[in-house]
Amino acid sequence: MPVLSFQLANVSFAIDLSVGHLVHFTVAEDGRVLSPLHRAPWVDDPDAVFEETTPPNVRRLSGDFFCAPFGRNDIEPGPTHGWPANSAWSHSGTDETEDRLTAVFTLDRKVMGATIEKRLSLRAGHPFLYQEHLLSGGEGAISVAHHVMVQMSAGGHLAVSPKAFACTPDEALEPEAARGRSILAYPAETRDLASFPLADGGAADLGRYPPGERHEDFVTLAEAASEDPHMTLGWSVASRNAENDRVLVLKNAAQLPVTMLWISNCGRDYAPWSGSHAGVLGIEDARASGAGHADSIRPNLLTERGIPTAYTLSEGQSISVRQAIGTCSIHESEGDVNGLAIGSGEITLRFATGRERSLTFDDGFLAGR
Template sequence: ILTLRDGHPFLYQEHVFSGGHGAISVAHHPMTAMMGGGRLAFSQKRFAATLDDPLEPDPVRGRFLLAYPARSADLGRFPAAGGGTLDLTEYRMDDRREDFITLVEADHGGPGWTALARQAEDDLVLVLKNPAELPITMLWFSNGGRDYAPWSGRHLGVLGIEDGRAAVGHAASIGGNWLRREGVATAFALDESQSVSFRHVIGAMPLSGGEPPQAVTTADGRIRLVTGGAAREVPFDSDFLRIGQPVAA
């Protein structure tokens, strides 16, 4: 169910599974491209972690910058493949890479969000979720990190922002996996007599200055973005994400 509202710079979407049996994993995969890189900000996370293996382990075919496997509670200092650390809040165009990382939401009581201030485009991409429904955010940094067709080193400045309730792959998501061992839900239970739904919001708006917000709150039909000492408000359906309401397992 896709909804647009007059004056709102957002696409509101809801997915509904009616009936069924067993369990199902879910994730959204909005992607954005940048000409000059950008800066990222996030709602509070418990930690970020990479998988056991990189997407492109063969240096003949591609390259990566993050360490695999690795973990950090500091998104500004994530272990790098060559030693030292990298800042996950920076998307640099000169970093040729193919990297995939999972961010686990903290228990902060508000909406989960990812904000991307795109430098050349002078805008802000904002993606929001209910953390109780979608407890993880997977980031795919794809910036010329694959040398073989069809990418051929030309897939530049792309970031996937994938909010989900999943591990990598359906079988892993409904079985045992590392996220479930951390207490993170990776699938919805289905029932022949019930429906399961979850919601997600994607938006974009002009932005000057190139810095994403440090805080995002929603109330009374508005969303409030705080950057430094300045605050900006735009129309937002503050009841849409159902923060604080019970969520099916």
């Protein structure tokens, strides 16, 4: 499979051009190489077994990929999560200087008539991968999402920007007991992320991973409306126990107003999952309904509350969707993350212990500057 790798100073990434998935993203820090993203074990197994209907995005499941549409592809014919996550991309070129690298890729197919360009950037001294997707032209409404996957082999802590509520869809990911199992209640909703209803009547803390054993679950977190319209930063920070690092996923909350959590912890029993896909947390920032493309472009649970779930494509117009992934080690005595703030040229992590830590970051990127 065509995999291209790029590096600038101590940061690198690789992309699988057959499906547009990130193969890896790494940051060298203090003698360690941090590699936060998940790659499914069957991707590199030549003897892996798949059901005939397994889409390319599952066969090549890696790191992060861009979805257009997100989830069920029930408007235009196509696989789940759309052609950007399931078909070939071409490398259009790389712009590199001493302190900046930007690799550009173009989806070989069109989505609802739109051309999609992927721009992946590294900046010297920044422990981040900056991603931008440009949707140009086309016609109709489209949902979009990133599909970041973090490997948490011994669990960890998840901190997120303020949310209005968390909810599950009408039906569990695996409603058939012969194929898998879930533990959250479906449908259910709460404003307290530390106490999400379980199917058995208990409650799970969504800030602690995993919330249970041998389960496959999906929950949508809606960004809280801010009193300050300029405060549009949405964020998730996964702190990993065994790996002793943190994974930062940053977005413009006005662009991507929900974060969908996919909890994949040995909850599917059919190939290629086979009950062994363990310790994976999907952090899926989206402008979408979790129920698929058709639901995203009609009135739904989210739009009824003023939360947009699609973009409108039009000829002569371009839509830019930006997101950043970063990582850093965990320092002794920091404790759990309980806040994050963006400043001039940096992102600052705030901890329950009262300590703070800043990372170099392009504070204009998510705002489109």
